[in-house]
Amino acid sequence: MRLSLPLVCFFQSWTAAADNIDKIITDSADHTTLETALTQAGLLATLGGAGPFTVIAPTDAAFTASLADLGAATTADLLAREDLAEILEYHVHPTAKVDPLEAGTIDTMQMMQATVTVEGAVTKVTGATEATISSKVDADNGVLHVSTDKILLPKPIATIATENGSFGVLLEALTKAGLAETFGLKNEGKLYTVFAPTDDAFNAYLKDKDISKEDLLNDANLGDILKYHVVAGRKLANEIQAEEVDTLHTGNKLTLAKNTDGAVTVNGVAVSGQEVLAGNGVIHVLASVLDPT
Template sequence: PDVTVTITMDGVFINDAQVTVADLTADNGVVHVIDAVLLPPAPPTTTVVDVIVNSPDHELLEAAVGAAGLVDALSADGPFTVFAPTDAAVTALVEALEITAEDLLALENLGDILKYHVVAGEAMSTDLSDGQMIATLLGPDVTVTINEEGVFINNAQVTVADIEADNGVVHVIDAVLLPPAPPTNTILDVIQNSPEHMLLAAAVDAAGLAGALSGEDTLTVFAPTDAAITALVEALEITPADLLALETLGDILKYHVVAGLAMSTDLSDGQMIATLLGPDVTVTINEEGVFINDAQVTVADIMADNGVVHVIDAVLLPPTDNVEEAKASVQLMPNPATDVVRIGGLQGNANVVIRDLAGRMVLNNDNAGQLFNISHLGAGTYVVSVTQEGVTATTKLVVR
């Protein structure tokens, strides 16, 4: 490094040291006496950023580090280990995504992608072992694989190892490392992860509604438990497989879904809420709890990324003919009813069984005629099974 000579009225200076005696000649040169020690400048530092900037194979990575605002962070003391994808690797990703390099630099998660290439601490190639999991600055681990083909970080091969810098080390890799997608917690996830909703999960899948419940639209779902669905299946005298095969299964499920976010604090007594099927459900709030139609909310406000789930203890049956009879056709008149119901088309006597939506039998008449009394039943929705000559017909009855 150079020294700087300054000459002023005060004298001659070498850097900041003044010459106090000049021109002491010797056989092999000259000596100037100065009043301070000259300290050489510190050698220039080389950071992991400098390694990237000075590499002709990492111009796109250099641009990305700048665009993501990570230059200062990676120029700090560290130490850092950087897995540096080449321009060819970045270009391959851009082409695969069918975007431009400018689009890549504008990505909102560009910083996260880059942090997934950086490890705190200095990890030389000799420090790596097969199967090793290393936490990145982003959080998720990268996996080291060492085999006869070389060293790999996830699926990217290390092509140049151990480029040392003052604040860490750089390993060149031949592919961009993409961080794993963050775990989701959609309404579909809530249902699928609940041990009490295995039948509902199967029904959602069978009805082709998984996409809707895992999409971006905000929804509220009233989710009947397995016990509730089992009670309905038993009341209908069908199997779960029969239920999943119903043509109107999708309509039944849509009657459990409301557009928008309806927290328990948003519900009020007597409130009518339109479902995705169309018809409203009715909210009742009393000293016993919160009810959706006749189903009680047993667990409220299970939050999801795209809405909320309320667990209910009974299946909601639509108030129209959207629900077809599961096994055979039977007509009740009037329906809704208050005291007496007539069974249309019945010849002679039949066995009539009425169950509530919890599966409890509330009437069993072996010799019912065309008319039967329901005045003792409370208001609500019931499942009526009529059996005559070995044939059972099932339908829904609304009591007011």
């Protein structure tokens, strides 16, 4: 029998031991969508493990309230997203029972951090969206903090790039080419790897080509230039091998390589610094603009 979590909490206050997180979710009448999503993503069984885990547990109502944030018409659309596992992993702190939630940042299984704010009795966890914690349920292997208003979404590539401050020209070009939404929340959950030239890289490119930024933004080939920097799927630095990969610029490939010290190059151009994680992919920073053939 499924129980609402407040009732589950009542029963738990009278029992010597709670259940594991997976069973609490399965037995909850308010978390059918979360159960379905976790099962589909292969994560429900993980939350039955030893843990300890801390789970931000959105109710069915929270999933419904978040559909517009994702440009989804129905819950089925949300469950069909390629980035579903990324979204769910962003709700899980995989190594500790964090109770109470305290102001600051919290690591997630998705590898990005979420921000916790506490103002009086109101606790919120924030990524690209803000989930208000309404209650909590202790489990044998951790704790669930229940959100009834929103699911917790990790920030997408577009937001991460904007906040970074080094990709102004790239973002302006993506907007001009009509590609900005490709890297936002409402992109149907597609995952991307972006080899992203910095503003300095674009400035050097403009100087080398003897053109202005306005010339570049009005170039009929702007979209193809940008697509040449993007690979479908999320490819982290430790997953990159010596290989040729297709780009969004159909028929044009990038040549990836990795030096003996682990440094990655793209068409011979070194990737600068650490990768920048996002909810719908990853950014690898480039000091040069790549020209498609």
